[in-house]
Structures are given as C-alpha cells and as structure tokens.
Amino acid sequence: MAPTLTHRLRVEAQAVWLAIRDPATPWSARIVGLLVAAYALSPIDLIPDFIPVLGLIDDAVIIPAGLWLFRRMIPEAQYARHRAAAEAASERPTSKLGLAMMIALWIAAAWLMWWTVRVNWD
Incomplete structure (x- = not known):
C-alpha cells in the first residue's frame, strides 16, 4: 500500500x-x-x-x-x-494515553481561560 x-x-x-x-x-x-x-x-x-x-x-x-x-x-x-x-x-505505536493527556490539557486550558474571563467580568 x-x-x-x-x-x-x-x-x-x-x-x-x-x-x-x-x-x-x-x-x-x-x-x-x-x-x-x-x-x-x-x-x-x-x-x-x-x-x-x-x-x-x-x-x-x-x-x-x-x-x-x-x-x-x-x-x-x-x-x-x-x-x-x-x-x-x-x-512506532502511538500512545493513546499521551493523546488523552494532551486533550485533557487543552480542555483544562480552555476552562481556565473561560473561568478567568467570567471572574473578571463579574
């Protein structure tokens, strides 16, 4: 292939x-x-x-x-x-755990940005 x-x-x-x-x-x-x-x-x-x-x-x-x-x-x-x-x-095999950790990191960063904006606007 x-x-x-x-x-x-x-x-x-x-x-x-x-x-x-x-x-x-x-x-x-x-x-x-x-x-x-x-x-x-x-x-x-x-x-x-x-x-x-x-x-x-x-x-x-x-x-x-x-x-x-x-x-x-x-x-x-x-x-x-x-x-x-x-x-x-x-x-080499890819790491599904590594992918999950990166996705979790991006979600945490997005939540932190949302929370920071929300706290500063209130």
Whole structure:
C-alpha cells in the first residue's frame, strides 16, 4: 500500500528536524530548514488561508520548494539516513494515553481561560 500524503509529509518533516540537529549539517542548510519549519508552523502566511484557493496554494508551493532546497543543500546519504530514522519512528505505536493527556490539557486550558474571563467580568 502506498503511503498517504500526510504520512509522507510527517516523515519528511521529521527527517528535516533530525538533519537540522545533526552536527554534520551545514549552517546554511540548518537555517533553510528552520525557516521552512517556521513557515509551515506559523499562523502568519504570505497569503492568508481564508482567501479561497490562493490561501492554500502558497503553502502547497513554498513548503515543498523549501524542502527541495534543503535536500539539495545536504549530502543525499546524510538525508537518506535521517529519512530512514524518521520512517522507523513513524512505525512506532502511538500512545493513546499521551493523546488523552494532551486533550485533557487543552480542555483544562480552555476552562481556565473561560473561568478567568467570567471572574473578571463579574
């Protein structure tokens, strides 16, 4: 069965993260990798996501272009090693307890914000 797009993106992102932390990675490649990751995770985009079609196209073009540039900046063998490690990590079982703890943390944070607003408005 062919890997899904989300699986491939998750593996690529983790491979970039591992390569950035590798001391053998040149500083210029580390900077490009960090910029790509920051743009991918940033809520601020060049074109806001709420604009139909165009809002998503910038993510679909800029992030893969940044990944392509990053891969060209480091040796292929080094990236293949990190990609294999990321692929192996993606096959590990996930923690349902960890997921439950994160959901509980988000619910607690939302309740705390609601309670703070409610107390300050009364």
